Amino acid sequence: MKLLVIGSGGRxxxxxxxxxxxxxxxxxxxAPGNAGTAADRALENVAITDLDALADFAEEEKVSLTIVGPEAPLAAGIVNxxxxxxxKIFGPSKEAAQLESSKDFAKRFMARHGIPTARFASFTDRASAHAYVDQQGAPIVIKADGLAAGKGVVVAMTLVEAHAALDRMLPENGACAPEGGTPTQVVVEEFLEGEEASFIVLVDGKDVLPLASSQDHKRIGDGDTGPNTGGMGAYSxxxxxxxxxxARTMREIILPTVRGMAAEGIPYTGFLYAGLMIGKDGSVKTVEFNCRLGDPEAQPILMRLKSDLFMLLDHAVAGRLDQVEATWDRRVALGVVLAAANYPGAxxxxxxxxxxxxxxxxSEDSHxxxxxxxxxxxQTVTAGGRVLCVTALGDNVKQAQKRAYNLIIGIHFDGMQYRHDIGHRAVPR
Ligand code: ATP
Known part of the structure; x- marks a missing residue:
C-alpha cells in the first residue's frame, strides 16, 4: 500500500x-516534503505541487489514500x-474549507447555528469600519478576510492601533476593488478574554472522533509577547x-458545526480544528476554525497517538468513524519550534x-x-520561517520540556530563534 501526504511543513x-x-x-x-522527509527511508519526496499533476501521480502510483496537510490546496479545491x-483523499471540499478560508463565512455560519463566538461585523468600506470601531471601543480585534498564515489578525489594545490596522487592510476607496477582484473585507470582532487551546477532531461528514487536546504558543517572544506567528511550540x-x-466544546461547538455543515448541503470531512477561548467561568468560545491539523500541534499530538493513524483516516473517508476509537500515550508530548532569522517577517x-x-x-522518546x-x-540548510520542531515525551510537562530543550542545545544555525517557555501555562498545573 502507498500513501501520499501533501505539504512540506513540520505537520x-x-x-x-x-x-x-x-x-x-x-x-x-x-509532496513536496522537506530535508527531514527526504532523509527518512520509509518516506519519499515528490517534487510536485500542481493539483492536476498530484492527481495524475496518485493515479499512476495507485496511492490508496492522500492526506492533505496545509490549508491552501484545500481552499483551492484539491479534494473536489x-x-x-x-x-481517495482525506480533507474537506473547497466549499467546506470556507470555514477557514473565509472568516466572514465562518462567522455567519456560527451565527446561523448558535455556535458561541465573538460578536462581529464585516466591512468593505473604510469609513463604516472606522465608525464601528469608535462605537465599540478598545480592546478590539481586526481580521483581514482570507488566508493570512496567522499574520492577518491585529488584537488592538487601543483605538489608535485599531484604526491603523483598518487603514492597512482596507483600500481607501472601499468596495472599489481591483477590476474583477473581490473587495477586500475585514471582520471586526469583540475581544475575548481567557486561555486559548486547540481542539482538533476527525470528521467523516456526520460522526466525530476527537484527537488529544493541545495548546499552541502563537507569539514570537517568551511570556507571549511580540507579533503573532504560525505557532512557536505546542504540547499535549x-x-x-x-x-x-x-464535553461543552463537543456539545456547543463541534457537533453543531458538523450537523450544520451537513444540513447546509456541504458535509465536512477532514481534520476540523476549533481554536478555543476558555473563560474563567468555564465558558468556551470559538476564536476560529481551521480545516486542517494544527502546526505545531500535530507534532506532539501524533507523538502520543498509539492507534494506527491510517486505519482512523480510512474509516473517516468511508464514513465509518463511529466504529473506531483512538488510544493515546498517557505521557505529555511537547514540541519547540526553531525559527529562522527575521521570522515572522520574511x-x-x-x-x-x-x-x-x-x-x-x-531516541524513542523524542523526534x-x-x-x-x-x-x-x-548539507541541510534553512528554507523557511519555521525550520524544525523538536518534540519530546515525558511523564509530565516539566520532564517533556527538559528533554526537548536538552536536545536543542546540540542544534545550531545562524539566526536561530526559539521560545524558552513552551508549556509555561501547564507547569503550575
Ligand atoms: P492562524 O493562521 O494561526 O490560524 P488566523 O489568521 O486564522 O490564525 P485567528 O486564529 O483568528 O487568526 O487569530 C490569531 C490569534 O489572535 C488567536 O490565536 C488569538 O490569540 C488572537 N485573537 C483572535 N481573535 C480574538 C478575539 N476575538 N479575542 C481575543 N484574541 C483574539
Missing part, C-alpha cells in the same frame, strides 16, 4: 512519520478534484481542556543547520521534525 513530517508505521505499507510519498477522479494534552470543557534562508540527529529520531529545511550541496 506533514509528523503525519508522514506516523503513517510510516502502518502495517503492510510500501511507501509514504510526501481528487474525488471527481475517483481518488492541554490541562485547561478539563473533562467539562471537553525569513532569511540558506543557513547551514548543524547537530541534527541522524534520521530525526534521537526532530523538519519544516523549512532542504538539502544543499550535502
Amino acid at each position: 506533514e513530517h509528523a503525519l508522514a512519520w506516523c503513517l510510516a508505521k502502518t502495517p503492510g505499507l510500501q511507501k509514504v510519498f510526501v 478534484l481528487f474525488r471527481a477522479r475517483g481518488l 494534552p492541554a490541562l485547561v481542556v478539563t473533562p467539562e470543557v471537553h 525569513p532569511r534562508t540558506g543557513d547551514v543547520i548543524s547537530g541534527l540527529p541522524k534520521g530525526g529520531a534521537s 526532530v521534525f523538519h519544516a523549512g529545511t532542504r538539502e544543499h550541496e550535502g
Whole structure:
C-alpha cells in the first residue's frame, strides 16, 4: 500500500512519520516534503505541487489514500478534484474549507447555528469600519478576510492601533476593488478574554472522533509577547481542556458545526480544528476554525497517538468513524519550534543547520521534525520561517520540556530563534 501526504511543513513530517508505521505499507510519498522527509527511508519526496499533476501521480502510483496537510490546496479545491477522479483523499471540499478560508463565512455560519463566538461585523468600506470601531471601543480585534498564515489578525489594545490596522487592510476607496477582484473585507470582532487551546477532531461528514487536546504558543517572544506567528511550540494534552470543557466544546461547538455543515448541503470531512477561548467561568468560545491539523500541534499530538493513524483516516473517508476509537500515550508530548532569522517577517534562508540527529529520531522518546529545511550541496540548510520542531515525551510537562530543550542545545544555525517557555501555562498545573 502507498500513501501520499501533501505539504512540506513540520505537520506533514509528523503525519508522514506516523503513517510510516502502518502495517503492510510500501511507501509514504510526501509532496513536496522537506530535508527531514527526504532523509527518512520509509518516506519519499515528490517534487510536485500542481493539483492536476498530484492527481495524475496518485493515479499512476495507485496511492490508496492522500492526506492533505496545509490549508491552501484545500481552499483551492484539491479534494473536489481528487474525488471527481475517483481518488481517495482525506480533507474537506473547497466549499467546506470556507470555514477557514473565509472568516466572514465562518462567522455567519456560527451565527446561523448558535455556535458561541465573538460578536462581529464585516466591512468593505473604510469609513463604516472606522465608525464601528469608535462605537465599540478598545480592546478590539481586526481580521483581514482570507488566508493570512496567522499574520492577518491585529488584537488592538487601543483605538489608535485599531484604526491603523483598518487603514492597512482596507483600500481607501472601499468596495472599489481591483477590476474583477473581490473587495477586500475585514471582520471586526469583540475581544475575548481567557486561555486559548486547540481542539482538533476527525470528521467523516456526520460522526466525530476527537484527537488529544493541545495548546499552541502563537507569539514570537517568551511570556507571549511580540507579533503573532504560525505557532512557536505546542504540547499535549492541554490541562485547561478539563473533562467539562471537553464535553461543552463537543456539545456547543463541534457537533453543531458538523450537523450544520451537513444540513447546509456541504458535509465536512477532514481534520476540523476549533481554536478555543476558555473563560474563567468555564465558558468556551470559538476564536476560529481551521480545516486542517494544527502546526505545531500535530507534532506532539501524533507523538502520543498509539492507534494506527491510517486505519482512523480510512474509516473517516468511508464514513465509518463511529466504529473506531483512538488510544493515546498517557505521557505529555511537547514540541519547540526553531525559527529562522527575521521570522515572522520574511525569513532569511540558506543557513547551514548543524547537530541534527541522524534520521530525526534521537531516541524513542523524542523526534526532530523538519519544516523549512532542504538539502544543499550535502548539507541541510534553512528554507523557511519555521525550520524544525523538536518534540519530546515525558511523564509530565516539566520532564517533556527538559528533554526537548536538552536536545536543542546540540542544534545550531545562524539566526536561530526559539521560545524558552513552551508549556509555561501547564507547569503550575
Ligand atoms: P492562524 O493562521 O494561526 O490560524 P488566523 O489568521 O486564522 O490564525 P485567528 O486564529 O483568528 O487568526 O487569530 C490569531 C490569534 O489572535 C488567536 O490565536 C488569538 O490569540 C488572537 N485573537 C483572535 N481573535 C480574538 C478575539 N476575538 N479575542 C481575543 N484574541 C483574539
